[in-house]
Amino acid sequence: MGVFKLGKMTFGSLFKKPETVLYPIEQKPKPVGLKGHIAIEAESCILCGMCDRSCATNCITVDKQARTWAIDRFQCIQCGYCVTCCPKKCLHMDPDYAPASTQHTVDVVEVPAQDKPAKAEKADDNKPAATAAAAAEKPSETEQVPTNAKDRDEALLAAIALMEPEKAQRVRDALEARS
Ligand code: SF4
Ligand code: SF4
Incomplete structure (x- = not known):
């Protein structure tokens, strides 16, 4: 780059607003298609794992005894696979940045105990309520989630096939590192 061109750029930058912002006080507009971060509606979680x-x-840890759901956001690659696996549909991608952090922390969410339907006195009266509760707990045919490792891996491969090539490669690398 010539001296004159460099000098012109340097001089010009004296009169321009800086490109940087004071994040997180100031924030630039979110880019279109931003995937954001994983969010959970803890009230619906059944701690199935x-x-x-x-x-x-x-990067997700479910502790059934402690009733906690935790995520290490520094490890999450925003592939969204957990969202498709959750039988209660209580995970989603929040299209916003996760709060800025200066330390490596794990977000821990307490999962509240879910109210069980009260037992009816007569068995017959209880039947419709029990059926409805069972249907709510059990994923429907279309939401059926694979329970064995082979089926889960096949489902993951199918999900990877639908991803953008760059993202698919990142997920494959992560899987290789895990194995
Ligand atoms: S499955 Fe993907 S999106 Fe979900 S927590 Fe793990 S890395 Fe993040
Ligand atoms: S898959 Fe869904 S319901 Fe199961 S532990 Fe994870 S967030 Fe909770």
């Missing part, structure tokens, strides 16, 4: 077992980077 499907997201934990399916995550390509092992």
Whole structure:
């Protein structure tokens, strides 16, 4: 680059607004198609652990005893596979940035106990309520989630086939590193 061109750029930059912003106080507009980060509606979570077992980077930890769902956002690659695996559909991609952090932290969410339907006195009266509760707990045919490792891997490969090549490669790399 010539001296004159460089001098012109330097001089011009004295009169321009800086390209950078004081993040997180100031924020630039979100790019179109931003995937954001994983969010959970804890009230609907049944602590089944499907997201934990399916995550390509092992960044989700479900603790049934402690009733907690935790995610290491520094490891998450936003592939979205856990969202498709969750039988209760309580995970989603929040199209916004996760809060800025200066330290490597794990977000831990407490999962509240779910109210069970009260037992009816007569068995016959209880039947419709029990059926409805069972249907709510059990994924429908279309939402059926693979339970064995082979089927899960096949489902993951099918999901990878639908991803953009660059993202698919990142997921494959993560899976290789996990194995
Ligand atoms: S988006 Fe992908 S990497 Fe992130 S928690 Fe879900 S399965 Fe794991
Ligand atoms: S798959 Fe869904 S319901 Fe199961 S533990 Fe994960 S978030 Fe909760």
